Structures are given as C-alpha cells and as structure tokens.
C-alpha cells in the first residue's frame with residue numbers, strides 16, 4: 001500500500017522511481033497555477049466565477065487525528081470573502097455535518113460524502129441564480145443501513161490494529177491507517193476487503209493514508225460539481241467559470257468534468273508542494289474577488 005494518494009487499491013506495491021524524479025515529471029506535466037494566476041483572472045473576465053473547494057489537505061492541513069483537522073482563522077476569512085463574491089461550495093469526502101462543523105460558514109453550499117450529500121446555504125445568499133436555496137440532494141440514501149452495518153463491522157475488525165481509525169462519513173466510510181505501523185498496512189487492507197466481500201454494492205477507493213468505502217452508484221465529486229452548477233442555473237451557460245481546488249485522487253473526478261466542459265480551472269495540490277503553495281495560493285485568491293469587483297464596476301448585474 002502506498003503512503004498517500006495512491007492510484008488504486010489494487011495497485012498496492014510502491015514506486016520504483018525516486019521521489020525527486022517523480023516530482024520533476026509531475027511538475028513538467030502540471031505547470032504551476034500560480035504562474036498562470038494572471039491568465040486565469042483574464043480568462044474569467046466577464047464570466048460568473050463559481051468556487052468549489054475540497055476540505056482536507058486543501059482548506060485544512062493534513063494532521064494525524066481526523067477529528068482535529070481544523071482550518072485556520074485566516075483561511076476561514078478567505079473562504080468567507082470568496083463567498084461574498086462568488087457562489088462557493090465545499091466538496092468533501094467527510095460527512096456534511098462534520099465538515100460544516102469545521103468551516104461554520106452558513107453562506108456556503110456543502111457537498112459531503114464525496115458529493116453524495118448536497119445542501120444549499122442556510123443563510124440567505126445574494127446570488128439570484130441560486131434558485132435552490134432549500135436544496136438537499138442525497139442520491140445514495142438507500143445505502144444508509146448498509147453503510148451503518150459495515151461501519152459497525154469495521155470498527156470491530158480494526159480493534160486489533162493499533163492506530164487504525166474508522167470514520168463514519170454517513171454515505172461512506174473511511175478507514176484511516178496514517179497512525180498504523182507500515183508493516184500492518186497490507187493486513188489492514190485485506191481485513192477491509194474481507195468485510196466488503198459480502199457487500200458487492202460497495203466499492204473501495206484509496207485516499208491519503210485512508211481507505212474509503214462507498215456505494216457503487218455513479219456519483220462522485222465531478223457529478224456533484226455538475227449538479228451544483230445546474231442548481232445555480234448555470235447548466236448550459238457558456239459564461240460561467242468554475243474554479244475547483246483540491247488535493248486528492250477523488251478531486252480528479254471534478255477536474256475531469258471541468259476538462260470535458262472546457263470551462264474554468266482546476267487547482268491540484270501535489271502533496272510534496274503543499275507547504276510551499278497552500279499559503280501562497282490563498283493569499284492570491286482575494287485578488288480574484290478584487291478583479292471581479294473591478295470588472296463588475298460596482299454593478300452587481302452578475303448576481
């Protein structure tokens with residue numbers, strides 16, 4: 001099992017290339033979004049920006065205890081500011097209530113459980129196009145009893161693995177191995193798979209030192225992004241500019257949707273650049289708001 005953001009649960013063996021080589025190749029294929037920030041601002045000119053933000057590793061630093069992944073006050077202020085300028089949604093693998101508990105901004109849209117639990121803002125929004133203010137969408141609700149059953153089984157199974165932690169994310173489950181002895185990682189994966197054998201309607205994916213169990217329905221963060229754009233009234237709009245910021249494999253579903261729509265921009269944090277880029281990117285984001293207000297010239301016709 002790889003340490004973080006591995007490609008696939010089935011491909012457990014580790015890399016053969018050195019980390020440096022891997023980073024260089026990655027950087028070659030993925031130019032820095034910060035170098036392109038002015039271009040991004042220019043490309044979004046005259047368009048309605050819609051912000052999509054992942055939580056763990058994007059708004060909050062990665063920490064050992066998933067219950068302590070707090071975001072900083074500075075980050076909360078930035079997100080609040082973004083939300084005054086653009087419709088803003090959080091798209092997280094976490095249970096929606098939990099991620100709301102960390103962020104505590106009622107003016108945002110929240111898509112928890114990898115997009116399987118979507119709720120509109122509870123505080124009134126100035127965005128006229130946000131027609132669906134009372135929005136609640138849960139495409140996997142029939143899986144709730146199954147998820148609870150599997151959660152209980154996994155909690156029991158993981159008791160014998162020191163450091164393992166099972167997190168109930170309502171429509172999906174996370175089995176964390178960040179604090180498990182590396183020699184035990186493969187055993188842990190086998191244990192999880194042995195439980196899932198009895199549940200073919202659930203599938204296993206892998207994130208950052210976490211195994212994620214979720215329904216086999218065709219729904220992911222990309223679908224959630226499309227759903228939210230539609231709810232906001234931008235389904236067939238050519239003048240919308242969605243921006244998605246994420247750090248993990250599951251965020252790639254959203255990047256793919258942006259590519260297919262040929263719209264907006266996706267920022268991906270590679271793990272190895274995180275500490276370098278995270279603050280810098282967020283320092284830059286308010287520039288988007290400023291530019292946007294300048295283009296609108298005090299006229300709020302886009303709202």
Ligand SMILES: O=P(O)(O)OC[C@H]1O[C@H](O[C@H]2O[C@H](CO)[C@@H](O)[C@H](O)[C@H]2O)[C@H](O)[C@@H](O)[C@@H]1O
Nearest residue numbers: 055056062063064066069092093174178208210
């Ligand atoms: O989609 P996200 O918002 O990025 O959520 C993905 C998973 O994030 C959390 O786990 C990760 O962050 C933890 C806290 O920093 C860290 O301890 C863990 O190793 C990471 O995998 C969350 O706890 C999971 O439930 C989410 O699925």
